[in-house]
Amino acid sequence: MTAFVARRLLFAVALVFVVSSATLLLTRLAPGDVTAELGPFAAPAEVAAARARLGLDRGPVEQWALWIARVGRFDFGDSFLYNRPVRDLVGRATANTAILAVVALLAATAFGIPLGIVSGSRRGTAATVIRAVSLVCLSVPPLLTSLLLVFLAATTRWLPAGGMTSVDALDGRWSTWLADLATHLPLPALALALPIAATFERLQAQSMAEALQQPFVTAAAARGVAPREIVLRHAWRVSLRPICGVYGIAIGTLLSGSFVVEFVTAWPGLGRLMYEALRARDIYLVAGCAAMGGWVLAAGMMVGDLLLAAADPRLREQGRG
Amino acid sequence: MQTRLTRIGLILAGAGVLAALVVVFRFGSSGPSPAPELRRGGQIVASLRSEPRSFNRLVSRDYATEVVTLLTQGRLARINRATFELEPWLAEGWESSADGRTHTLRLRPGVTWSDGTPFTSADVLFSLQAVYDPKAQSVLTSTLVVGGQPIKAIAPDAQTVVLTYAAPSGPGLRLLDNLPILPKHKLEAALMSGSFAAAWNSTTPPAEIVGTGPFVLREYQPGQRLVLERNPRYWRRAADDGALPYLDRIVLEIVPEQNAELLRLQAGELDLTSSELRPEDYVPVREAEKQGRLRLIELGVGPDADAFWFCLKPEVKAKDPRFKYVQRPEFRKAISHAVDREAFAETVFLGAAVPVWGPITPGNLQWFWADVPRYPHNDQEAQSLLATLNLHDRDERDGETVVADLDGVEMRFTVLTQRGISWYERGTAVLRDELAKIGIVLDIVPLEVGALIQRLLACDYDAIYFRPMATDLDPAGNLDFWLSSGSAHFWNIGQKTPAADWERRIDTLMLEQAAALDPARRRQEFNLVQQIFAENLPALYFTAPRLYYAHSARLRGVVPSVQRPPVLWSADTLSVTN
Numbered sequence: 014m015t016a017f018v019a020r021r022l023l024f025a026v027a028l029v030f031v032v033s034s035a036t037l038l039l040t041r042l043a044p045g046d047v048t049a050e051l052g053p054f055a056a057p058a059e060v061a062a063a064r065a066r067l068g069l070d071r072g073p074v075e076q077w078a079l080w081i082a083r084v085g086r087f088d089f090g091d092s093f094l095y096n097r098p099v100r101d102l103v104g105r106a107t108a109n110t111a112i113l114a115v116v117a118l119l120a121a122t123a124f125g126i127p128l129g130i131v132s133g134s135r136r137g138t139a140a141t142v143i144r145a146v147s148l149v150c151l152s153v154p155p156l157l158t159s160l161l162l163v164f165l166a167a168t169t170r171w172l173p174a175g176g177m178t179s180v181d182a183l184d185g186r187w188s189t190w191l192a193d194l195a196t197h198l199p200l201p202a203l204a205l206a207l208p209i210a211a212t213f214e215r216l217q218a219q220s221m222a223e224a225l226q227q228p229f230v231t232a233a234a235a236r237g238v239a240p241r242e243i244v245l246r247h248a249w250r251v252s253l254r255p256i257c258g259v260y261g262i263a264i265g266t267l268l269s270g271s272f273v274v275e276f277v278t279a280w281p282g283l284g285r286l287m288y289e290a291l292r293a294r295d296i297y298l299v300a301g302c303a304a305m306g307g308w309v310l311a312a313g314m315m316v317g318d319l320l321l322a323a324a325d326p327r328l329r330e331q332g333r334g
Numbered sequence: 335m336q337t338r339l340t341r342i343g344l345i346l347a348g349a350g351v352l353a354a355l356v357v358v359f360r361f362g363s364s365g366p367s368p369a370p371e372l373r374r375g376g377q378i379v380a381s382l383r384s385e386p387r388s389f390n391r392l393v394s395r396d397y398a399t400e401v402v403t404l405l406t407q408g409r410l411a412r413i414n415r416a417t418f419e420l421e422p423w424l425a426e427g428w429e430s431s432a433d434g435r436t437h438t439l440r441l442r443p444g445v446t447w448s449d450g451t452p453f454t455s456a457d458v459l460f461s462l463q464a465v466y467d468p469k470a471q472s473v474l475t476s477t478l479v480v481g482g483q484p485i486k487a488i489a490p491d492a493q494t495v496v497l498t499y500a501a502p503s504g505p506g507l508r509l510l511d512n513l514p515i516l517p518k519h520k521l522e523a524a525l526m527s528g529s530f531a532a533a534w535n536s537t538t539p540p541a542e543i544v545g546t547g548p549f550v551l552r553e554y555q556p557g558q559r560l561v562l563e564r565n566p567r568y569w570r571r572a573a574d575d576g577a578l579p580y581l582d583r584i585v586l587e588i589v590p591e592q593n594a595e596l597l598r599l600q601a602g603e604l605d606l607t608s609s610e611l612r613p614e615d616y617v618p619v620r621e622a623e624k625q626g627r628l629r630l631i632e633l634g635v636g637p638d639a640d641a642f643w644f645c646l647k648p649e650v651k652a653k654d655p656r657f658k659y660v661q662r663p664e665f666r667k668a669i670s671h672a673v674d675r676e677a678f679a680e681t682v683f684l685g686a687a688v689p690v691w692g693p694i695t696p697g698n699l700q701w702f703w704a705d706v707p708r709y710p711h712n713d714q715e716a717q718s719l720l721a722t723l724n725l726h727d728r729d730e731r732d733g734e735t736v737v738a739d740l741d742g743v744e745m746r747f748t749v750l751t752q753r754g755i756s757w758y759e760r761g762t763a764v765l766r767d768e769l770a771k772i773g774i775v776l777d778i779v780p781l782e783v784g785a786l787i788q789r790l791l792a793c794d795y796d797a798i799y800f801r802p803m804a805t806d807l808d809p810a811g812n813l814d815f816w817l818s819s820g821s822a823h824f825w826n827i828g829q830k831t832p833a834a835d836w837e838r839r840i841d842t843l844m845l846e847q848a849a850a851l852d853p854a855r856r857r858q859e860f861n862l863v864q865q866i867f868a869e870n871l872p873a874l875y876f877t878a879p880r881l882y883y884a885h886s887a888r889l890r891g892v893v894p895s896v897q898r899p900p901v902l903w904s905a906d907t908l909s910v911t912n
Contacts, residue, residue, distance in 0.1 A: 045784020051395065053787045053802060054814060054822035056476055095556070096387045096394070096535045105556060163594050167601035174598045177558055180379060180585045277591045281557020285590065289384070294784050 021318070025311030029304050036303035037080060040296050041073045047093045047294045067093055067296065080300065089304070090297030094290065099301035102286060107305050109177060110275070110282035114267045116198050117205035121263070125210035126256065129217020133252070134225060134244045143214065150211035155270045159204040159277035166200055173197050175279040201278040205270050209263050213256060220252035227251065257321035264313025268306050283309075372891050374576070376910040377583035380606035380902060381595050385556065385588055389543050390521075390534040391514045392464055392472045397608075398586075401899050405562055405584065406448075407514035408546035408569075410439060410458065410495075411507050415895035415903045418700055418807060420508050424453065424515055424546060424569075425495070434502040434851040441493045445569040447517050449544045455489035460518035462487045463525070470530040477512045477811065481849070485509075502849045504810045504856050517544050548579040548906035560586040570906055580891065580909035584902075602627065605886040605910070606901055610636075612756065613684040619884045626887055633881040633896045635697035639690050640761055640801045642669075643873035644747070646825045648833060650793040655743040664719045666871040670709035671716035672772045673765065679877045682760045687877035692868050693815070695878035697896050698807050703861045707868040716772045720745075727773050737773035746775040747796040750789060753780035757879075762799045765876075790824065798824075807897075809860050810848035816863065817841050825872045836870045 046069055048060045061070075067090075068076045083090060089099035128147075132140040166174040173179060173196060182193035224230065225248050233243050271284030279285075287302035289295075382401065388394035391403040410425040422428075425439040445453040465472045466484045478485055481501025488496050503509065520542060524533035534543055540551040546569065549562035562584045570578045587604065589595040596615055598604045600622050610633060611619060622628040644660045651657040659665045675689035691708045694701050720726075725737040725745060738744040749765070751758045759780065766776040776797070781789070789795045802824055806812050814820035818832040818841055832838040840863050847859040883900045885892060891907045894900050901908070 043785075045782060045786070045788045047784070049784035049787045051473075053790060053800075054820075054824065054827075055395075055473075056821055057828075059471075059473055062471055094387065095385060096532075097537060097556075101537070102556070109557070160593060163597050167597040167603075170601060174601045174603055175589060175594055176587060178555075180377070180559065180561070180587075183553065183561060277594050279558075279587070279589045279591070279594060281555075281588070285557070289590065292782075 017318075018315070021311070021315045025308060025315075028311050029307035032307040033084075033300045033304035034077060034081070037077055037296060037300035038073055040291070040294055040299045041069075041076065043294065045294055047296065050094065050293050063093065069296070076296075080297065084304075089301040092290070092295050092298040092301075094293050094295040094298060099297050102298065103283065103301045103305050106281060106283040106286040106302075107309070109280065110268075110271055110284060112194075113198070113201055113205065113271065113275070113280060113282055114264070116202040117209065117267060118263065120202055120206040121209035121213055124206070125213025126217050128210075129214040130221055130244065130249060132214065133218035133221030134248070140218075144218070147211040147214045150207040151215070153208075154273075155204055155208065156273045156277065158207055159201070159274045162200050162204050163277060172200055174200070175277075177280055201274050201280045204274045204278065205267055208270065209266055212259065212263070212266075216255050216259060217252065220255045221248060224248035224252040254321060257317055257323075259317070260320055261310070261314030261317030264316075265310050268309060372572075372580055372907075372909040373911065374580050374909070375582050376580075377585060378581060378605040378886075378889065378908065378910060379585045379587055379603065381587050381589040381598070381604050381608050382560075383588075383590055383592070383595070383608050386536065386560070388535050389538065389551065390516070390530075392461075392470065392474055392516065393531045395473045397898065401586070401608075401902055402551070402560065402562075403514050404547070404899070404903055405549045405905055406543065406545040406547040406551060406565075407516070408445075409511055409514055410441075411510045413508060413511040415897045416893050420511070425510075428507060430506065434506060435499045437497045437499075437507055439495045439497065439507075441495065442569060443493060445546060446567045447519075447544045447546060448550045448565045448567055449541075450567065451517065451519050451544070452492075453515075453546055454492040455495045456492070457515055457518045458495045459487050459489055460522060460525070461513060461515045464516065464521070464530060465513065467525060467530070469528045470525060474512055476814075477805070478509055480509070502851055504848050504850050505806075505808050506851075508808060509811070515546065520544055549584055552583075558588060562586070568906065572907070579906040581905070584905060599884060599886070600627065602886065605889055607884065609898060610881040610883045610900060613686050613879075614756065615884075616684070616686070616882060619882075623884070623887075628884045629887050629889070629892075630882060630884050631892070631894050633883050633894050633900055635688055635695055635896070636879045636881045637695055637697040637807055637896055638801055638803050639693065639695050639875045639878035640758070640799060641693070641824075641873040641875055642749075642765060642797065642799045643825045644797045645793040645795055646833070646872060647793045647827075655741070656745065656747070656796075659723055659725060659739070659743075659745065662723060663870045664722055665725075666874060667709055668716040668719035668772065669769060669774065670871060670874050671712050671719065672774075673768045673874075673876050674711040675876050676711075678761070678764055678768075681764050682757050683877060683879050686880040686882065688880065690875045690878045692864055692875055693804070693873065694809075694864060695875075697878060697881075700807065701809060701857075701860060703864050705861075706864050713771055720772065725773075734770060734775060735773050736775050744775070745773065746777070748777045748779055749797045749799055750779050750781055750786055750795050751799040752783050752786055758799060758801075761876075765799065791827065793827075809844065809863070810856075813844060813848060816844045834870070836866050840866055 047067065048063045051060060051063060064070045068079060080090060087100065091097065092099050092102055095102055128143050132143040163174050166172045177197050178190060178193050182190050230243055230248055233247055268284065271282055272288045275282045275285035276288050283302060283305060287299065290298035290302055382398045384398055386398040386402050387396045388399055389402060391399055408424045410423060412421055412423045414421050424442055424445060426442040428437050428439040430437045441455060447453055462485060464470045465474050465478055480499040480503045483500030486498040490496065521530065521533055524530045536554060536556060540553060543551050548565055548568045550565045551560065552563045553561040564579050564582050568578055572578050589598060595607050599607055600618065619628055619630055623630045645651055646661055679685060679687035679689065688696060691706050696702050720737055724739055727735050728738045736744045736746060749762055751762050762778045766778060769776055790798060802822060804812050809816060814822040817823060818829040818837040821827060826833055832841055843859050843863050847856050850856045881896055883894060885901060888911045890909045890911060892901050893904045895903055
């Protein structure tokens with residue numbers, strides 16, 4: 014287990030290094046730079062000062078080398094867009110995205126897997142409806158889902174149409190803030206969770222159908238085990254392997270989906286921060302967000318692997334061997 | 335990533351166009367807000383699309399910083415954005431010398447900063463010192479230079495400031511509208527230590543950010559909102575001699591996405607949005623107004639119009655065989671004749687625009703000249719002008735006719751525009767169709783704004799369609815656009831010597847106009863500048879949008895302006911019904 018975790022940590026460091034370096038260099042090489050934020054006709058002296066402050070007057074490789082040296086001291090540079098250290102911005106945004114992502118992942122798991130079990134183990138109208146809804150959720154881009162949910166919230170006024178907290182919670186206690194947060198979470202969490210829940214449902218259904226074809230299921234049925242118990246106790250555990258395998262990818266999907274969802278629903282998270290940084294070519298902020306995204310992705314993949322090992326005894330045995 | 339962003343942009347643009355096409359309408363307005371029933375207390379929630387880069391307007395020019403500064407800081411004199419008249423503000427009055435170079439300002443007595451420290455002439459001197467100190471890296475320096483020199487200031491006493499300009503100035507004290515007065519007692523140490531550019535950034539505790547404006551910053555939640563509370567020491571009084579501002583609190587919510595912003599306005603979560611409505615937003619807002627939830631106001635014709643121009647820098651384009659035609663005014667006049675401005679307004683702005691013939695629109699009430707030379711829509715006239723340049727139709731190929739010269743040089747151009755702005759995309763499409771009728775072929779390339787600006791500054795383009803925003807409604811405050819050496823003289827930026835005789839004439843007239851004290855003379859000279867501009871058409875203007883704005887129905891005391899922010903510029907007199 015120690016060796017496994019060490020390997021994964023090394024992989025994470027390499028992933029973060031490659032992703033953040035590539036992002037910094039690509040952003041630097043793309044046409045235009047962050048001084049466009051000063052307006053098209055800013056005074057040349059002002060533009061030159063801003064470029065010097067951000068190291069844009071140096072070559073891309075030199076700038077990258079200087080940045081890497083600073084990153085070694087946990088200094089990711091300053092954001093031009095926000096005029097603040099990237100580390101502070103990314104830390105706060107990651108915490109906000111983590112809240113959203115955990116709720117979305119839980120919701121996706123809570124909806125996707127049971128529905129997948131139903132649609133994979135039964136035939137009939139229920140399974141057909143579940144499959145159809147899943148396909149719709151998979152097909153609709155998160156932008157439209159977010160806009161639709163914001164529209165519904167704005168029309169019905171059942172939930173706040175955006176933001177992470179309300180103004181009214183400003184003067185309240187901790188519990189008031191938490192309750193207020195809970196009313197703001199469903200909208201963006203649902204927009205993020207729907208395509209992932211649909212992915213889980215489809216995978217679970219397919220995997221369950223395959224598991225039910227296995228000889229041990231036939232044997233259990235021959236022993237007189239009840240069909241419900243065959244599905245839940247025997248087949249489900251075997252069918253979990255592909256689900257655990259995509260958990261890491263699901264976390265990546267949450268990150269990429271959060272770009273749009275956080276932007277539309279005004280959730281102050283990592284996705285929105287990176288979206289705005291990319292739009293403005295805020296080079297250090299883009300690289301800082303990418304580094305954090307890399308860490309989250311690596312952590313997600315490790316969690317996926319651990320879940321896989323927990324679900325499949327054969328992998329645990331391989332690990333011991 | 336780029337693909338994802340592109341897709342988002344396309345979907346948003348598509349949604350906008352779809353909304354526009356679903357309902358064909360003519361714009362109308364329900365008129366101004368009802369007579370105010372002003373009440374004290376309450377709060378409003380307004381939106382900002384992005385966060386302030388700083389709370390120090392001297393070092394940051396972004397829109398969010400400007401809004402926060404308007405709410406928290408005062409100026410010596412301000413331009414009323416509804417009437418465009420200069421009004422006494424922190425200075426209660428002034429006397430100017432006959433030559434217009436010396437201005438003696440009397441500061442309003444009894445004014446204090448929000449922390450209780452008295453406001454004095456030392457604060458004014460300090461603010462000007464910060465503007466001109468190179469270490470402070472102020473973005474306002476160029477806007478507060480007269481005759482190429484900084485404004486000199488002395489303070490005979492705590493309530494008097496004498497400003498001396500190096501040369502006579504047409505705008506005179508209107509320049510002071512650009513200068514927020516900052517507290518010496520809070521920022522002097524930063525200026526002395528060279529850290530002024532970083533002072534009052536987003537990590538500064540709100541209590542440190544003091545001002546003489548109607549509100550003070552109470553809390554900043556990054557990514558979410560800024561909360562401003564009424565400044566109990568604000569100096570201005572209402573007509574009934576009661577304290578201002580009326581509101582207890584203004585919350586500025588950060589809402590980056592414009593569609594979501596509109597939905598939140600309709601849902602009652604916002605009272606004000608950060609900018610005027612897009613043409614496609616009019617219908618849903620009108621519906622909400624009928625239900626009594628929103629008020630729709632017509633701000634008037636916008637002071638800025640979209641421009642279409644070619645790169646006219648000879649040193650970059652001399653080897654391009656098309657340049658000898660593009661640089662001829664006849665060629666550009668032909669384009670002007672080819673565009674039906676009425677149809678352009680209908681298609682691009684869904685009827686909410688008026689034809690214009692130059693950079694000064696009817697929205698600029700003081701300087702608009704109705705008699706500027708015009709080029710009515712006439713394809714035959716356009717073709718005749720092209721024929722005078724020996725440009726004639728070639729054989730039709732692939733369903734399009736292209737005009738070309740005797741050497742076969744075709745008039746085919748790539749037009750750059752900003753990606754994701756619905757009216758730019760519609761505008762370039764209409765332009766392409768209109769010019770195709772006279773044989774000029776345009777290929778449209780939308781770019782991200784950063785890439786567009788990079789190409790613009792390097793003159794690495796054939797033509798651009800874009801809306802350059804004027805920095806000031808007074809032409810003397812816009813010399814960077816009018817002078818051939820200016821950084822906003824976008825068709826040929828930063829010329830060492832004027833590239834053409836007409837540009838030299840405009841340079842001379844604009845410098846005279848900027849230094850003239852007689853308003854009639856200034857107007858006469860500027861009319862002449864507009865005439866020369868229209869005769870040479872370095873940039874073509876087709877329509878200026880009519881601006882509409884929506885706010886919640888509970889808001890009172892709204893004084894709308896065509897300049898941004900449309901309502902918050904006079905936040906001290908806003909109130910709510912409940």
